[in-house]
Amino acid sequence: xxxxxxxxxxxxxxxxxxxxxxxxxxxxxxxxxxxxxxxxxxxxxxxxxxxxxxxxxxxxxxxxxxxxxxxxxxxxxxxxxxxxxxxxxxxxxxxxxxxxxxxxxxxxxxxxxxxxxxxxxxxxxxxxxxxxxxxxxxxxxxxxxxxxxxxxxxxxxxxxxxxxxxxxxxxxxxxxxxxxxxxxxxxxxxxxxxxxxxxxxxxxxxxxxxxxxxxxxxxxxxxxxxxxxxxxxxxxxxxxxxxxxxxxxxxxxxxxxxxxxxxxxxxxxxxxxxxxxxxxxxxxxxxxxxxxxxxxxxxxxxxxxxxxxxxxxxxxxxxxxxxxxxxxxxxxxxxxxxxxxxxxxxxxxxxxxxxx
Amino acid sequence: xxxxxxxxxxxxxxxxxxxxxxxxxxxxxxxxxxxxxxxxxxxxxxxxxxxxxxxxxxxxxxxxxxxxxxxxxxxxxxxxxxxxxxxxxxxxxxxxxxxxxxxxxxxxxxxxxxxxxxxxxxxxxxxxxxxxxxxxxxxxxxxxxxxxxxxxxxxxxxxxxxxxxxxxxxxxxxxxxxxxxxxxxxxxxxxxxxxxxxxxxxxxxxxxxxxxxxxxxxxxxxxxxxxxxxxxxxxxxxxxxxxxxxxxxxxxxxxxxxxxxxxxxxxxxxxxxxxxxxxxxxxxxxxxxxxxxxxxxxxxxxxxxxxxxxxxxxxxxxxxxxxxxxxxxxxxxxxxxxxxxxxxxxxxxxxxxxxxxxxxxxxxxxxxxxxxxxxxxxxxxxxxxxxxxxxxxxxxxxxxxxxxxxxxxxxxxxxxxxxxxxxxxxxxxxxxxxxxxxxxxxxxxxxxxxxxxxxxxxxxxxxxxxxxxxxxxxxxxxxxxxxxxxxxxxxxxxxxxxxxxxxxxxxxxxxxxxxxxxxxxxxxxxxxxxxxxxxxxxxxxxxxxxxxxxxxxxxxx
Numbered sequence: 016x017x018x019x020x021x022x023x024x025x026x027x028x029x030x031x032x033x034x035x036x037x038x039x040x041x042x043x044x045x046x047x048x049x050x051x052x053x054x055x056x057x058x059x060x061x062x063x064x065x066x067x068x069x070x071x072x073x074x075x076x077x078x079x080x081x082x083x084x085x086x087x088x089x090x091x092x093x094x095x096x097x098x099x100x101x102x103x104x105x106x107x108x109x110x111x112x113x114x115x116x117x118x119x120x121x122x123x124x125x126x127x128x129x130x131x132x133x134x135x136x137x138x139x140x141x142x143x144x145x146x147x148x149x150x151x152x153x154x155x156x157x158x159x160x161x162x163x164x165x166x167x168x169x170x171x172x173x174x175x176x177x178x179x180x181x182x183x184x185x186x187x188x189x190x191x192x193x194x195x196x197x198x199x200x201x202x203x204x205x206x207x208x209x210x211x212x213x214x215x216x217x218x219x220x221x222x223x224x225x226x227x228x229x230x231x232x233x234x235x236x237x238x239x240x241x242x243x244x245x246x247x248x249x250x251x252x253x254x255x256x257x258x259x260x261x262x263x264x265x266x267x268x269x270x271x272x273x274x275x276x277x278x279x280x281x282x283x284x285x286x287x288x289x290x291x292x293x294x295x296x297x298x299x300x301x302x303x304x305x306x307x308x309x310x311x312x313x314x315x316x317x318x319x320x321x322x323x324x325x326x327x328x329x330x331x332x333x334x335x336x337x338x339x340x341x342x343x344x345x346x347x348x349x350x351x352x353x354x355x356x357x358x359x360x361x362x363x364x365x366x367x368x369x370x371x
Numbered sequence: 372x373x374x375x376x377x378x379x380x381x382x383x384x385x386x387x388x389x390x391x392x393x394x395x396x397x398x399x400x401x402x403x404x405x406x407x408x409x410x411x412x413x414x415x416x417x418x419x420x421x422x423x424x425x426x427x428x429x430x431x432x433x434x435x436x437x438x439x440x441x442x443x444x445x446x447x448x449x450x451x452x453x454x455x456x457x458x459x460x461x462x463x464x465x466x467x468x469x470x471x472x473x474x475x476x477x478x479x480x481x482x483x484x485x486x487x488x489x490x491x492x493x494x495x496x497x498x499x500x501x502x503x504x505x506x507x508x509x510x511x512x513x514x515x516x517x518x519x520x521x522x523x524x525x526x527x528x529x530x531x532x533x534x535x536x537x538x539x540x541x542x543x544x545x546x547x548x549x550x551x552x553x554x555x556x557x558x559x560x561x562x563x564x565x566x567x568x569x570x571x572x573x574x575x576x577x578x579x580x581x582x583x584x585x586x587x588x589x590x591x592x593x594x595x596x597x598x599x600x601x602x603x604x605x606x607x608x609x610x611x612x613x614x615x616x617x618x619x620x621x622x623x624x625x626x627x628x629x630x631x632x633x634x635x636x637x638x639x640x641x642x643x644x645x646x647x648x649x650x651x652x653x654x655x656x657x658x659x660x661x662x663x664x665x666x667x668x669x670x671x672x673x674x675x676x677x678x679x680x681x682x683x684x685x686x687x688x689x690x691x692x693x694x695x696x697x698x699x700x701x702x703x704x705x706x707x708x709x710x711x712x713x714x715x716x717x718x719x720x721x722x723x724x725x726x727x728x729x730x731x732x733x734x735x736x737x738x739x740x741x742x743x744x745x746x747x748x749x750x751x752x753x754x755x756x757x758x759x760x761x762x763x764x765x766x767x768x769x770x771x772x773x774x775x776x777x778x779x780x781x782x783x784x785x786x787x788x789x790x791x792x793x794x795x796x797x798x799x800x801x802x803x804x805x806x807x808x809x810x811x812x813x814x815x816x817x818x819x820x821x822x823x824x825x826x827x828x829x830x831x832x833x834x835x836x837x838x839x840x841x842x843x844x845x846x847x848x849x850x851x852x853x854x855x856x857x858x859x860x861x862x863x864x865x866x867x868x869x870x871x872x873x874x875x876x877x878x879x880x881x882x883x884x885x886x887x888x889x890x891x892x893x894x895x896x897x898x899x900x901x902x903x904x905x906x907x908x909x910x911x912x913x914x915x916x917x918x919x920x921x922x923x924x925x926x927x928x
Contacts, residue, residue: 039901039902039903040860040861040899040901040902041856041857041860041861041899041900041901041902043619043620043622043857043861044619044620044853044854044857045619045620046619046620046627047619047620047854086479086480091455091476091477091479097456100475100476100482103479103480104482104483104486104654104655105655105656106655107480107483107655108483108486108651108652108654108655108656109651109652109655111483111647111648111651111655112648112649112651112652112655113648114648115644115645115647115648115651116644116645116648116649116652117648118641118644119641119642119643119644119645119646119647119648120641120645121641122637122638122640122641122644123637123638123641123642123645125637125641126633126634126637126638126641127638130633130634130637131634132629132634134415134627134628134629135412135627135628135629135630136412136620136625136626136627137411137412137612137625137626137627138624138625139612139623139624139625139626139748142515142610142611142746189570192570192571192573193569193570193571193572193573193574193578193580194569194574195566195569196565196566196568196569199574199575200565200575218671219669219671236671236672238671248575250577250668250669250670251574251575251576251577251578253669253670253671254551254575254576254577254670255575257670257671287671288670291555291690291695291714291715292551292552292554292555292556292559292690292715293551293552293554293555293576294548294551294552294673294677295548295670295671295672295673297671297672297673297675298675309673309674309675309676309677309780310548310552310673310677311687311690311691312691312779312780312790312794313695323695323696325791325794326691326694326695326794327690327691327692327693327694327695327714327715327718328695328696328714329695329696329701329702329703329712329714330695330701330703356555357554357555357558357559357712357715358558358559358703358710358712358715359558359559359564359565359568359710359712360558360560360561360562360563360564360565360709360710360711361565361709361710362710363705363708363709363710364708364709367708
């Protein structure tokens with residue numbers, strides 16, 4: 016690194032080095048002499064500045080008028096178009112901008128050109144004087160003495176105990192902010208109800224999907240049968256149950272043991288909720304068989320059971336076991352075999368619960 | 372005493388305005404306040420405006436926000452849109468989203484107010500950030516202003532909280548996915564994460580409670596806290612009086628500037644209108660957050676190229692940079708049957724945690740290293756504190772790498788490069804970017820100090836080339852006047868402070884660490900030029916000046 020205290024490549028011989036702090040310093044020459052502005056010396060220039068300020072204030076008046084005209088003259092009736100709203104927005108904005116900038120630039124110009132520009136120096140005062148400190152200490156001592164808190168530990172200790180416990184009701188009252196999680200996150204709407212398997216239906220209209228409609232290379236956004244008929248908690252169920260349905264060449268799927276019959280004729284269904292932080296994994300790259308989450312770019316490989324091949328997710332997308340019912344519609348043979356969506360503390364426990 | 376009693380005859384105002392002011396004054400003591408503050412001196416510099424921009428943006432946020440509350444309905448009940456925006460007519464959505472659309476399309480000036488509010492929010496956080504950078508790089512956080520620096524940091528966090536809670540209110544697709552991400556991050560917190568999520572959302576995500584709860588936070592709790600912090604912040608500014616840049620006539624014992632009335636008040640007051648005007652111009656001409664394009668929140672769709680508001684970007688970017696799996700090493704662990712998802716937890720909490728911890732502690736860290744317990748009212752020029760400046764730029768670079776990562780997909784699509792490559796590069800920069808920034812910045816600061824020294828000793832370059840009789844060409848340098856020179860030489864250049872024994876004569880390990888840091892801080896330094904050096908330079912320069920000709924005697928080279 017070299018010795019940088021020098022300041023120039025050529026050794027000048029008068030360099031301060033460590034431990035030699037008190038080298039001679041330049042004296043503060045004091046405030047530089049004040050320089051007059053044109054408006055201070057030339058009455059014509061001063062008059063001109065005065066006119067400029069007045070013009071700026073006048074611009075502000077025009078801006079206010081523009082705003083009022085745009086507000087009242089443009090009618091947002093039933094038949095208004097986006098173009099009308101844009102025009103009105105532009106005019107209201109321009110009016111406000113001129114109204115404000117006129118006042119602002121006018122005042123600043125007035126201050127800079129016409130008001131005295133002498134810089135003045137003011138002494139700083141000690142933030143705390145020693146005298147004040149001593150007086151404060153005496154006052155505090157007196158106060159403490161008069162309460163007698165040092166002499167009466169019983170009072171002090173019971174007060175501390177009471178104050179420490181008093182906030183507990185305030186905390187307890189927030190206990191009903193939400194229900195206990197229990198195992199709500201472990202289940203979705205795909206679980207068969209009363210022995211009836213749920214059909215895979217199109218998002219958002221809810222029409223069932225025939226296996227024969229799913230051509231190779233196509234992808235469907237899927238919701239469970241009955242979701243649209245829910246009156247309460249529809250979005251909650253949807254946030255767990257949405258599925259992506261795709262058909263690949265059956266030979267390119269490499270099902271692991273136990274998952275051989277989770278697909279039908281190359282048709283596979285995977286949870287659409289990213290295992291990272293829960294965004295919908297909405298982008299399907301047909302050529303590479305990759306699923307990409309647009310939020311944080313986690314990438315999943317369909318040919319490897321949606322294993323993570325890039326990005327911040329750490330777990331594969333859960334697969335939904337599917338089959339075809341008597342009428343040729345795709346159905347889920349069971350719920351997901353693991354919790355869907357982002358990981359949480361009890362997740363592993365829930366996974367064991369599902370598979371038990 | 373009799374003389375003074377006649378002088379204290381009750382004051383009788385002569386005009387109507389006079390009697391009104393007198394009425395108020397007799398009851399609140401306004402004269403005393405005016406006497407104290409009416410001519411209070413404020414130093415002036417363009418870089419002091421950032422804090423003002425933040426303050427004024429906040430005032431504009433309060434005004435435009437109040438207007439919006441009159442029309443906004445924070446309900447998550449289902450409705451079918453009946454307003455005048457035809458593409459979404461009869462679409463099922465929440466009342467919150469529907470009322471946001473109504474503000475945009477059916478309330479006159481509503482769209483303008485929404486845009487002013489959103490732009491002002493973006494500007495509020497931005498100006499706070501730039502203001503804090505100014506304070507950091509000029510050393511304005513030093514004694515006695517450490518606590519005010521902390522208040523400023525709290526304000527930055529509150530501003531981000533205010534921004535995020537407000538961003539989520541329209542219940543559109545984009546902000547809904549933002550909430551989804553927050554939910555995912557909360558769920559990754561060990562032990563309490565799942566409960567916290569259920570408590571925040573009133574059950575499972577998204578539930579029907581979150582918008583109403585965020586609304587109360589956004590319009591009541593957070594702004595009240597911001598207001599309280601601003602009051603404390605400004606109170607301390609009055610107590611400390613403002614800092615000033617170094618220069619002739621300015622020292623730690625005085626404050627040089629314009630009196631509050633009229634010049635400073637006029638400039639600062641006028642500046643409010645300028646900030647308002649610029650924001651109005653932006654709201655008029657530049658669309659921000661066009662919620663009607665996104666549609667209502669639905670957990671299933673998402674648009675490509677999703678972006679949070681800029682101030683949340685660095686957290687989102689950190690989430691993107693973290694790999695979930697490296698080769699076969701997974702960052703999600705199951706320990707004793709519990710799931711610990713480090714691929715979310717680490718990037719969401721650690722970088723932001725480090726940034727804010729260092730930010731809050733920095734005044735005390737530097738004070739410990741330098742053992743400097745004096746009050747500082749004169750600012751440092753950033754070049755004159757090279758190590759601090761380098762630390763600041765390193766931290767800023769780290770932040771910017773994460774921030775850029777939040778747009779990794781847009782970088783990839785706009786510059787036609789591979790998304791994976793962008794991520795790999797940013798992952799690398801995450802680690803080496805700050806190091807490079809530190810080294811480069813420190814070298815630049817030292818080089819600028821050398822340049823200052825050069826100019827102080829040899830004068831400024833005039834651009835006049837003179838040919839000497841023996842054929843040599845030289846550029847004539849003009850000496851500085853003493854005021855300009857003082858600006859270049861009037862700074863402190865502390866030397867490393869070696870370890871000192873304590874009262875027991877022992878050099879503790881902590882003290883040795885401090886000394887090592889002190890060496891790291893001040894080892895490379897450029898001392899300010901001294902009068903003796905100037906003398907020497909003059910003597911040296913005169914030979915050539917005389918040789919250059921009669922008329923250049925006064926010029927030195």
